[in-house]
Amino acid sequence: MNAPIRRLSVLVLVLFGSLLLSSTYIQFVQASSLREKPNNRRTLLENYSRQRGPILITGKPVARSVATDDELKYVRQYSNGELYSHLTGYYSFVYGAGAGIERSENDLLSGQADQLFYRRVVDVLTGREQQGASVELTVDPAAQKAAADGLGEQRGAVVALDPRTGAILAMASNPTYDPNELAGHDLTTVQANYKRLLADDDDPLINRSIQALYPPGSTFKVVTAAAALSSGRYTENSVVPGPAVLDLPQTTANLRNDFAGSCGPNDKVDLTRALQISCNTAFASLGLALGDDAIRAQAEKFGFGDRIGVPMPVAPSIVPADMNKPQTAQAAIGQYDVRVTPLQMAMVAAGVANDGVVMAPYSVKTVRGPDLDVLDQAKPQELSRAVDSSVADQLTRMMEKVVESGTGTRAQIPGIKVAGKTGTAQHAKGEPPHAWFICFAPADDPKVAVAVVVEDGGKAGNEAFGGRIAAPIAKSVMEAVLR
Template sequence: MNKPLRHVWLVVGVLFVLLFTSTTYFQVVAQGRLAAHGQNQRTLQSEYGRHRGPIVVDGHAIATSQESGDTYGYLRTYDPGAMYAPITGYYSVVYGFTGIERSLNDTLSGEADSLFYHRLADVVSGRENQGASVELTLDSAAQQAAWDALDGRRGAVVALDPETGAILAMVSAPSFDPNELASHDTGAVSAAWSSLNEDPERPLTNRAIGGDLYPPGSAFKLVTASAALETGDYTAESVIPGPGKYELPNSSSVMNNFSEGRQEPCGPDDESTLAEALRQSCNTSFGMLGVEIGQDQLRSTAEEFGFGQDLSIPMGVTPSRIGEDLDDAQLATTSIGQYETRVTPLQMAMVGGAFANDGVVMQPQLVQAVRTGDLSTVSELTPKEVGQPLSAANAAQMRQMMVGVVKDGTGSAAAIDGVEVGGKTGTAEWGEDRSPHSWYVGYGQTDEQKIAVAVVVEEGGYGSRTAAPIARDVMEAVIQR
């Protein structure tokens, strides 16, 4: 073989090796990465071209798949959209998915391991594979009441069944219309996406379980009071100090009690009972109480309520927290819900629920059941405990004190005739020259029904005026029907 011919065969051989290598790489080594790439049209058509199960509340499908007659096969639609959007999330051919659409994607698409035999039955019978339906725990009346009561103001409402952890309402406002992001008009979707992300009101943030979190203000005094009772050294009738002002230990800062613009003590001789201090929301009483019981007791009680825990409902929940390595001045401020204390409304609803459940905190859950197209049940809600921050006896004392707050204190706007309602308001400072956040945390119960609720309205001012009436409306929607 002459030299030029050998060169040709050498080049052909190298090309065959390169072709084999590249084919092997793309079909074997990089197959998973390329299949998962967001711009892979085959993957997109495979993903969006299959029927997706509905998301259901009280028998009404709030998210459904409809044949679209285009390349993608099915279009996801939401009804009503904005009220449930922070929960359902969106299912977009451009930007993927969020919320329940993301966290239960395998279930809704029919690809979950738990649906294997259902898929097999579809293959044998020749039916098109369909995703399972996801039934949420939400109470449509409570959700509507929370949505209407917030009335577009920035904030969030969470309501729970204290005995099971079932989430009855979860509203975050302002919200968005997921139909705009689920559209197959990619240009319109991109424009909607840009508008939502540029909106300073942050409508895509689920304020109920994440975002920047909130200082709870005086609503955190429920945790401090619980920690004090659990030491065994205090009862609701224990007399504690409550001067008009408290010079924080080793600090130049002063903690005050204000009443109509004046520094006021919390009782005669600068003292009051623990119950009276909670009713008045006495800052100095709880600041001094937190220092007295100590950081370890306060932290362990908060952790039993769920602080610091990674929760899945099944969407991920940002853990609530208090500061680390606190000195006494920081501990005093932490004990009234300030300093570095940051919470989600979901966490504070868990706090309120513990008192109505004999001191036991249940894991919050959004999914009541998963069912196949023939209504076979794949899974159902199973109540699980998160912790027990206080005994049943101490929970009873807390309920007595919280009822006093609603009957004769700052929480009177949450009262409901014929219903035991206990709670705590909060007015949380969070920035210079900014109005404080408005809070209400509590519970309502009758012989037949219990509900725990947490409300935060950003820059809403006094909790007694803004948050408490919202909580009342939500509790009424569940209890009085």
């Protein structure tokens, strides 16, 4: 055999070997990931040929599959679609399992999860139609409605937690959308709806509760206060500097209060009063005294920086590293580059409420198979201990004063003790501030913790304050849970 023929033979063998290896890799190694791609057309056709499991709230379906007369066999329908859209997400033949529970629990809802393997085998052998599992959520319908109604047309988000377990009682994000518009079988209409939602400047597809990061403003003073009390150098009655203007080191810039004058006689104020009236200069002074490492470490104990799922993935909240002193002073009052999700600030309130222990947040209560057998039941888990019980008690008393006679009086509920903290967060030059409120109630036996953010001051614009705009929304959500 001459040399050219030998080279050609070798080349053919290499090509055949490459083809064999690539086909083997695709069929055996990549098969699972390719099958599970949410926009895999073959997977979608297969899934649409069987009944997808429902998503339930208090036993009632908010998402279910309904039989049709067309080739796709089933269509996904959402009751109260706009109210629950950021929880459920959507299931579309064009776009697959998009966001929310539809995406994070897709294997269970579609019937492809490992827990349903034996059920699938029996279905094949008996000729029974395959079905997905049902997923029941922890959400309280009254709290969810109160959150959505409270936001109204304002952009923002509300999260309510059971501080004892971490169960999500409400998760509202506005603007919202109707997932039914993405679930239909008129593909041209579905694509037009999706493009319209993507082009909307208000980003209705974004779940602001867990995906958007905001400066927390003065609600972060609870974290700074926790760091101070946990250091052992301060108590709720400790007196700290609270001048009208704080001269920041290393810069010609100064830091001022949101009101005229100092925070107390002789430019001094105790910690409880400083939180009650939201004294910027007092907490900036605390930040300088504690240092950026102490503030960051305390924030991390509340869950900052953690990558968690509820089961939808949550954007980690941030306290920057390596801050200089002016930056640390700003961070101590929730400004500079501190960024949080509303869920994270609900976790801060819940951690204080739960004797200093932060529970891992979750939204799935129970998963049941098509035969109603329980496949999974939520088991509350401790995420971290943020502060010890004595510090939690002090923070609770301080936050009670905020609502009793401080900046958060609009969150008062007759006959019920409420602990809270307002926030007004500057975020862009010339733009109105975000309005914040975090709270829990009853303060002496906590059953609900809430965080509210209203973007750009909502209807109040530049006149917005957390106590004026966000606190009444939080009050309505707490009342809905406690009613």
